[in-house]
Amino acid sequence: MTAVLQARAITKSYAIGKREIPVLRGVDLDLHAGEKVALLGASGAGKSTLLHLLGLLDRPTAGEVRYDGRPVQDLSVAERALLRHRQVGFVFQFYHLIPELTALQNVLLARMMGTTVFGYWRQRRRARSAGVAMLEQVGLGERLHHRPAELSGGERQRVAIARALLAEPRVLLADEPTGNLDSETAQGVVELMFSIQRERDLAFLLVTHDEQLAARCDRIVRMKDGTIQGSRPGDVQPEDSAQAD
Amino acid sequence: MTPAFAPFLAWRYLLTRRINILGVCGVAFAVWAMLVVDGVFSGFVTDIHEDVRRSSPPLLLTDLPHDTDYEPLRKVLEADRDVIATAPRLRQHGMVMPFSPRDRGRRPAGSEQLEFDHTRNGFALLLGIDPDRERRIVDFGAWLDGGPAAIARYGGIRPRATAPVQDDPERRRRLQVDDEQEWRARRRAGLPAEDDPADHRSIWPGMLLGWPRVFRLDWVQKGDPFEVLVAAFPRHHAGGPLLRPCSERFAFAGWFGTGHRMFDELTALVPIDTLRQMLGESEFDEDYVELVTDVAIRPRDGLSPADLRALQRRLRAAAQAVLSPDCAPCSVLDWRQQNTTLLAAVDQEHSLMQIVLFVVMLVSAFVIYATLHMMVVQKIKDIGIVAAVGGSPRGIGTVFLLTGTIIAVLGTGLGVLAGVLSAMWLNPINEWIYRISGGRLELFPRALFDLQGIPCHLEPSWIVTVSAFAILLAVTVAFVPARRAARMHPVTALSFE
Ligand SMILES: Nc1ncnc2c1ncn2[C@@H]1O[C@H](COP(=O)(O)OP(=O)(O)O)[C@@H](O)[C@H]1O
Ligand SMILES: [Mg+2]
Numbered sequence: 086m087t088a089v090l091q092a093r094a095i096t097k098s099y100a101i102g103k104r105e106i107p108v109l110r111g112v113d114l115d116l117h118a119g120e121k122v123a124l125l126g127a128s129g130a131g132k133s134t135l136l137h138l139l140g141l142l143d144r145p146t147a148g149e150v151r152y153d154g155r156p157v158q159d160l161s162v163a164e165r166a167l168l169r170h171r172q173v174g175f176v177f178q179f180y181h182l183i184p185e186l187t188a189l190q191n192v193l194l195a196r197m198m199g200t201t202v203f204g205y206w207r208q209r210r211r212a213r214s215a216g217v218a219m220l221e222q223v224g225l226g227e228r229l230h231h232r233p234a235e236l237s238g239g240e241r242q243r244v245a246i247a248r249a250l251l252a253e254p255r256v257l258l259a260d261e262p263t264g265n266l267d268s269e270t271a272q273g274v275v276e277l278m279f280s281i282q283r284e285r286d287l288a289f290l291l292v293t294h295d296e297q298l299a300a301r302c303d304r305i306v307r308m309k310d311g312t313i314q315g316s317r318p319g320d321v322q323p324e325d326s327a328q329a330d
Numbered sequence: 331m332t333p334a335f336a337p338f339l340a341w342r343y344l345l346t347r348r349i350n351i352l353g354v355c356g357v358a359f360a361v362w363a364m365l366v367v368d369g370v371f372s373g374f375v376t377d378i379h380e381d382v383r384r385s386s387p388p389l390l391l392t393d394l395p396h397d398t399d400y401e402p403l404r405k406v407l408e409a410d411r412d413v414i415a416t417a418p419r420l421r422q423h424g425m426v427m428p429f430s431p432r433d434r435g436r437r438p439a440g441s442e443q444l445e446f447d448h449t450r451n452g453f454a455l456l457l458g459i460d461p462d463r464e465r466r467i468v469d470f471g472a473w474l475d476g477g478p479a480a481i482a483r484y485g486g487i488r489p490r491a492t493a494p495v496q497d498d499p500e501r502r503r504r505l506q507v508d509d510e511q512e513w514r515a516r517r518r519a520g521l522p523a524e525d526d527p528a529d530h531r532s533i534w535p536g537m538l539l540g541w542p543r544v545f546r547l548d549w550v551q552k553g554d555p556f557e558v559l560v561a562a563f564p565r566h567h568a569g570g571p572l573l574r575p576c577s578e579r580f581a582f583a584g585w586f587g588t589g590h591r592m593f594d595e596l597t598a599l600v601p602i603d604t605l606r607q608m609l610g611e612s613e614f615d616e617d618y619v620e621l622v623t624d625v626a627i628r629p630r631d632g633l634s635p636a637d638l639r640a641l642q643r644r645l646r647a648a649a650q651a652v653l654s655p656d657c658a659p660c661s662v663l664d665w666r667q668q669n670t671t672l673l674a675a676v677d678q679e680h681s682l683m684q685i686v687l688f689v690v691m692l693v694s695a696f697v698i699y700a701t702l703h704m705m706v707v708q709k710i711k712d713i714g715i716v717a718a719v720g721g722s723p724r725g726i727g728t729v730f731l732l733t734g735t736i737i738a739v740l741g742t743g744l745g746v747l748a749g750v751l752s753a754m755w756l757n758p759i760n761e762w763i764y765r766i767s768g769g770r771l772e773l774f775p776r777a778l779f780d781l782q783g784i785p786c787h788l789e790p791s792w793i794v795t796v797s798a799f800a801i802l803l804a805v806t807v808a809f810v811p812a813r814r815a816a817r818m819h820p821v822t823a824l825s826f827e
Contacts, residue, residue: 137820137821140718142717142718142820142821142824143819143820143821162722162723163722163723163724166717166720166721166722166723166725167720167722169718169720170719170720170721171720173720175718175719177718177824181711181714181715181718181824182715183339183712183715183716185342185343185346185347186342190338190342194335194338194339194716194719195719195720196334197333197334197335197338198333198334198335198719198720198721198722198725199333199720200333200334201331201332201333201334202332202334202337204334205334206334248719252720
């Protein structure tokens with residue numbers, strides 16, 4: 086079975102002035118449907134960079150990202166945007182909701198990407214009920230018309246999860262989704278993500294610093310010096326946990 | 331293809347960001363100003379054009395040699411199938427002074443030669459006409475109605491001064507007043523007169539003055555004598571003086587107003603025969619010619635501009651053939667060409683003002699640019715978010731382009747509405763301001779322009795032009811921030827603090 090998402094020999098370097106600073110130096114990673122993978126690594130190790138590359142928000146300096154075995158580097162900007170919309174859901178540490186929109190509108194935004202105005206207009210009722218159902222599923226049935234500023238951190242992250250999943254992507258990329266939440270709230274958000282992941286058979290890549298959380302995943306990959314070492318849950322190497330902050 | 335999120339986000343941004351009201355107001359104000367100010371200006375211009383047109387014959391044969399005879403010209407001009415009528419005209423500068431023996435020794439009204447105002451210094455353009463012929467060229471009735479109407483506007487009360495209509499064509503031709511009117515005028519002026527008015531036969535040729543001159547001479551009555559002085563180079567001076575002055579007594583026969591202020595101030599209409607005699611033409615001379623400086627021409631109605639041009643060329647050629655072969659070329663001018671200087675000045679001012687309004691429009695476009703630019707900067711994070719959810723760069727750019735467009739469309743709509751409403755209510759509002767300020771304040775001093783109300787011509791084509799221009803300008807200007815947003819790197823945008 087081919088992985089939903091594959092990274093092959095990805096390198097990424099940033100130009101700071103005249104110097105090239107390598108962040109990723111050849112990363113290989115496979116992500117299968119129904120698989121939960123934890124991505125651990127010190128701050129500044131390049132976890133977010135890798136996530137952006139996998140989610141097609143950025144292009145690698147070298148190497149390939151493949152969806153269903155098809156390389157994506159030759160796709161146009163618009164095609165990449167469409168692929169991202171169809172295949173990937175992002176959840177960020179700082180929620181990244183649009184402050185002018187209500188919870189429901191933020192979620193519905195994810196339904197308005199690949200369709201024209203008229204296309205959306207024809208399916209607006211269905212889209213809306215899907216959005217409401219999604220928000221109900223994340224436990225925000227009572228908060229549909231609240232603006233982000235009127236929601237707590239946990240509620241905001243739930244809205245972000247609902248938005249990431251409304252377009253029914255096959256890959257969920259979460260970048261320290263609980264990093265900004267207290268442990269109790271974090272617990273709820275994690276359980277929610279895991280349950281939806283299981284239900285939808287998602288390929289789930291979770292960036293976290295939390296070893297215990299990582300241990301609940303199927304697989305742990307660690308980032309160090311721009312490369313990753315895969316491992317199964319349980320064989321936690323002591324120096325890695327010491328490096329993580 | 332516009333993705334659905336673009337109009338959705340554009341609309342939400344517009345509703346939630348107060349600053350955009352500024353852009354809408356800016357566009358609305360610019361459009362309003364463009365419509366109303368230009369509407370009023372166009373109104374003035376149209377009125378001026380109408381007045382100038384009313385004061386001018388449709389076509390005028392001019393630039394003729396100074397000894398031109400009317401009759402041969404009339405024959406060739408009226409032979410043209412497109413000419414309905416012609417009328418002879420003789421222009422001569424002169425002095426017009428009210429004659430009043432009582433004022434002898436005191437300062438007569440015509441002595442103020444240093445006055446800038448022609449109606450005071452007595453200077454006049456004498457226009458010799460044949461009333462019966464002239465009537466067929468210009469709207470003489472409107473001229474005669476216009477005089478009292480204009481004076482009434484300035485608070486003077488005058489009876490309607492119709493042209494002296496006499497049964498005798500000879501008297502009509504001389505614009506003579508009634509016997510009794512002249513008799514009374516003689517009595518008032520202390521001039522010799524029969525005891526019984528029935529015995530009197532009027533002899534003075536009549537003169538019609540422009541209403542501003544009559545307005546100055548506020549005691550003048552119909553029949554009152556005026557002294558008219560001309561000085562001319564006679565055609566045949568036979569050893570006499572080269573420059574020959576000649577004065578003649580006229581009866582004040584009425585007043586006129588064409589609405590063309592300069593014409594009304596300057597012109598005195600006199601019988602053409604009398605003026606010819608004053609210039610030394612005598613019917614009893616062997617080489618008498620019906621002297622004219624111009625010939626007024628009425629062409630057939632409904633000629634297309636091209637036909638009219640062709641007619642002008644034809645008439646000019648025909649007239650030139652009649653004139654002596656070595657004389658300078660004559661011209662046939664339409665009413666615009668007769669008044670090029672004034673009309674060009676007015677049109678020039680009109681375009682200047684449109685440029686000023688255009689600048690107002692540019693400023694409002696700049697407001698849109700500034701608000702959108704600010705919005706892009708403030709919404710950098712949103713740009714990253716939308717990209718992460720799957721928004722294409724083109725769609726993201728469209729959000730900002732659409733915001734600018736909606737601002738422009740709303741502003742234009744409001745501006746057009748306000749413009750049309752205030753054009754409709756301009757005069758009532760002006761009245762109201764005039765009333766509540768106790769007559770001290772007025773939007774437009776109507777009296778200054780000889781107008782009954784503020785003219786406002788709002789051409790639908792102008793509304794369409796302004797609207798299209800405003801929207802186009804706003805969209806063009808919105809394009810810059812929109813492109814900036816579209817080109818923003820999603821990761822940079824997401825991590826922007
Ligand atoms: N746009 C950028 N320009 C230059 N350097 C960057 C840029 N983005 C990230 N980096 C650098 O790349 C490294 C990895 O960053 P990141 O992927 O955010 O780390 P992590 O998410 O693992 O904490 C960091 O050293 C960071 O400074
Ligand atoms: Mg990070």
